[in-house]
Amino acid sequence: MVKVAIIGATGQVGSYAAHAISQIPQIKEVTLFGRDGNQQYLEGLSRDLVDSFAARGTNTRISWSCDEKDLRGSDIIILTSGVARKADQSRLDLAVENGKIVASFAEKIGRTASEALLLIISNPVDIMTAVALKYSGLPPHRVFGLGTHLDSMRLKSCIAEFFNVHVSEVHTRIIGEHGDTMVPLWSATTIGGIQINNLPAFSHLPKDKIMERVKTSGSLIIRSKGSTVYGPGDAIATVVRTIVEDEHRILTVSAFIKKEVHDIGSVCIGVPARITRGGVFPVPIKLPDDELEAFRNSTETIRNVTRQVFEALEERE
Numbered sequence: 619m620v621k622v623a624i625i626g627a628t629g630q631v632g633s634y635a636a637h638a639i640s641q642i643p644q645i646k647e648v649t650l651f652g653r654d655g656n657q658q659y660l661e662g663l664s665r666d667l668v669d670s671f672a673a674r675g676t677n678t679r680i681s682w683s684c685d686e687k688d689l690r691g692s693d694i695i696i697l698t699s700g701v702a703r704k705a706d707q708s709r710l711d712l713a714v715e716n717g718k719i720v721a722s723f724a725e726k727i728g729r730t731a732s733e734a735l736l737l738i739i740s741n742p743v744d745i746m747t748a749v750a751l752k753y754s755g756l757p758p759h760r761v762f763g764l765g766t767h768l769d770s771m772r773l774k775s776c777i778a779e780f781f782n783v784h785v786s787e788v789h790t791r792i793i794g795e796h797g798d799t800m801v802p803l804w805s806a807t808t809i810g811g812i813q814i815n816n817l818p819a820f821s822h823l824p825k826d827k828i829m830e831r832v833k834t835s836g837s838l839i840i841r842s843k844g845s846t847v848y849g850p851g852d853a854i855a856t857v858v859r860t861i862v863e864d865e866h867r868i869l870t871v872s873a874f875i876k877k878e879v880h881d882i883g884s885v886c887i888g889v890p891a892r893i894t895r896g897g898v899f900p901v902p903i904k905l906p907d908d909e910l911e912a913f914r915n916s917t918e919t920i921r922n923v924t925r926q927v928f929e930a931l932e933e934r935e
């Protein structure tokens with residue numbers, strides 16, 4: 619049975635993720651982890667979740683803590699702490715501020731829960747994954763971020779709507795930055811198992827418009843209702859279920875790549891990765907030239923900002 623801790627559980631994404639993952643039968647206990655001063659909120663949140671579980675017939679145990687010692691024994695730690703962007707900000711604008719928060723939690727995790735798998739949600743998620751990897755000291759296959767999984771789901775629903783098919787018939791992925799330079803893999807997109815460009819209607823698919831919608835989904839939701847909650851929360855639950863059931867599904871998460879995508883490496887970025895109980899393993903792939911060039915451009919953006927954040931964090935030390 620599995621024990622999961624959510625750091626940043628008092629936030630919008632952390633609290634809904636706690637609800638979503640608690641429906642996974644193998645999860646025995648979820649610990650809501652928050653900052654000192656948030657005890658009252660955490661007690662209220664845990665009571666609210668316990669009521670929900672009773673109503674649903676869910677057997678997961680809920681606990682809460684502000685003490686890093688209680689991270690010990692966690693199989694999976696989900697890190698959602700950090701500031702969220704305003705609708706007119708880029709996720710990259712949060713890099714230094716959230717880098718400090720993520721580095722500090724990563725150090726705690728390295729000290730107390732070095733056997734855990736660490737799933738990063740805080741934005742900009744690719745860069746925060748690199749920060750968590752460096753400051754936790756955990757091996758690369760046990761530190762990964764939500765990456766472009768949510769973007770891939772957004773693209774999937776747009777394609778399903780256009781072709782008027784069930785979402786489960788659409789397989790697609792977006793790789794690269796969880797941000798403006800993300801790269802849709804049309805070459806890896808199928809509907810009902812058929813390569814999308816072999817479908818006559820593909821020539822009418824408004825690809826640019828769809829990608830604009832995917833890229834601006836987060837800011838539109840933030841402008842409309844303050845934050846994105848259900849999309850990320852359920853995307854997190856999918857990743858966690860894939861881990862605990864050792865499914866070996868291939869999801870597009872932010873992982874440290876060495877040479878899996880042509881010769882590009884030494885960066886944490888959204889790539890297809892096999893997700894197992896033991897960790898996350900990027901799948902070696904070859905891309906057509908246009909997608910490769912776009913991915914290279916995306917990795918350069920992430921690499922540059924990661925470098926700047928590492929420099930800022932070194933000044934802190």
Ligand SMILES: NC(=O)c1ccc[n+]([C@@H]2O[C@H](COP(=O)([O-])OP(=O)(O)OC[C@H]3O[C@@H](n4cnc5c(N)ncnc54)[C@H](O)[C@@H]3O)[C@@H](O)[C@H]2O)c1
Pocket residue numbers: 625626627628629630631632652653698699700701702703712716719738739740741742743764765768796845846850
């Ligand atoms: N990767 C994704 O797909 C994705 C999706 C949604 C949100 N996010 C990111 O997740 C993060 C949380 O989003 P949210 O909507 O839950 O925000 P929120 O403001 O509702 O919650 C923020 C959480 O971080 C904690 N926190 C804030 N500043 C802190 C600090 N200095 N030290 C320790 N803890 C601190 C808060 O206590 C709270 O628990 C943001 O960075 C957001 O951009 C990522």
Ligand SMILES: O=C(O)C[C@H](O)C(=O)O
Pocket residue numbers: 703709741768835836837846849850
């Ligand atoms: O857009 C955001 O800032 C939140 C998150 O990254 C999202 O894509 O929903």
